[in-house]
Amino acid sequence: MGLLEAFLDGEQILIGDGGMGTMLIAGGQSPNDCLEWLNTGEPDAVLAVHEAYVEAGADVLSTNTFSGNFPRLASYGLAERMRDLNLAGARLARQVADGAGREILVAGSVGPAYPPSDSGDFPYRDVVNSVSTQCRALAEGGVDFIFLETMRSVEQVQASLEGVRSAGGLPVFCTMSFHYRGRTASGLAPADAILALGSMTLRAFGVGCGAGPADNEEILRKIFSEEPKFPVIAQSNAGLSRREGSAVVYDVTPEEMAAHALRCREIGARYFGGCCGTTPDHIRAVARALRG
Numbered sequence: 493m494g495l496l497e498a499f500l501d502g503e504q505i506l507i508g509d510g511g512m513g514t515m516l517i518a519g520g521q522s523p524n525d526c527l528e529w530l531n532t533g534e535p536d537a538v539l540a541v542h543e544a545y546v547e548a549g550a551d552v553l554s555t556n557t558f559s560g561n562f563p564r565l566a567s568y569g570l571a572e573r574m575r576d577l578n579l580a581g582a583r584l585a586r587q588v589a590d591g592a593g594r595e596i597l598v599a600g601s602v603g604p605a606y607p608p609s610d611s612g613d614f615p616y617r618d619v620v621n622s623v624s625t626q627c628r629a630l631a632e633g634g635v636d637f638i639f640l641e642t643m644r645s646v647e648q649v650q651a652s653l654e655g656v657r658s659a660g661g662l663p664v665f666c667t668m669s670f671h672y673r674g675r676t677a678s679g680l681a682p683a684d685a686i687l688a689l690g691s692m693t694l695r696a697f698g699v700g701c702g703a704g705p706a707d708n709e710e711i712l713r714k715i716f717s718e719e720p721k722f723p724v725i726a727q728s729n730a731g732l733s734r735r736e737g738s739a740v741v742y743d744v745t746p747e748e749m750a751a752h753a754l755r756c757r758e759i760g761a762r763y764f765g766g767c768c769g770t771t772p773d774h775i776r777a778v779a780r781a782l783r784g
């Protein structure tokens with residue numbers, strides 16, 4: 493049985509990878525540039541991050557395509573390169589996974605398909621179309637499943653699922669970010685998310701990014717109070733970033749991340765990764781704590 497089936501059947505946990513964007517930026521890339529461009533422009537930078545996560549013990553590599561959607565790429569003048577940047581991103585992760593000497597899953601990372609500042613009407617059709625185009629390229633590049641990350645509303649998950657379906661229907665994992673006093677940016681509470689998403693075709697669901705480990709443990713408890721029928725994901729950031737001079741700093745240490753993962757396991761989570769500010773050292777500590 494493969495790793496994905498074993499996870500979905502409840503026989504295995506999965507150790508995810510950690511931050512990609514924050515690793516690339518820590519490695520010298522500008523936060524103002526399009527990080528997805530690196531998939532073809534500087535593939536070695538992306539490969540190095542994937543390799544570090546394999547070495548740290550991750551079971552899953554997430555493609556460097558979080559913002560590979562139409563509105564975000566268009567803001568960099570790269571809309572026409574949507575297919576090839578996503579395809580290249582999938583191939584880079586696949587290449588490292590296939591060369592690892594053990595089974596590693598590749599998750600096609602799909603972030604919110606509209607600009608973070610957008611407060612207007614939810615562009616449902618635009619999201620369907622963008623996710624469809626993105627996922628077709630990710631599927632062609634060989635991803636094992638689609639990872640909808642840091643979603644904010646039920647409508648957004650619904651539109652994204654429709655997009656994935658029209659791209660051939662890969663399995664879908666999904667996280668939401670509950671960083672506004674325990675709710676998403678659209679005001680959705682964790683228990684309501686479970687009730688609304690329960691009938692959808694998600695294979696795993698949980699918390700991604702957010703306000704940090706302690707907050708996310710609270711969110712996870714609320715998720716479990718609704719008895720979710722899918723495996724639950726804990727993918728916290730290393731706390732909220734703060735500035736120290738010109739540097740962006742995250743305070744949660746690898747040891748604290750490992751302790752957080754153990755508490756998440758007690759609460760019931762079965763997928764353990766990291767988001768912004770987490771590094772291969774964080775994932776190594778998490779893998780050691782969970783695997784002994």
Ligand SMILES: [Zn+2]
Nearest residue numbers: 701729767768
């Ligand atoms: Zn994050």
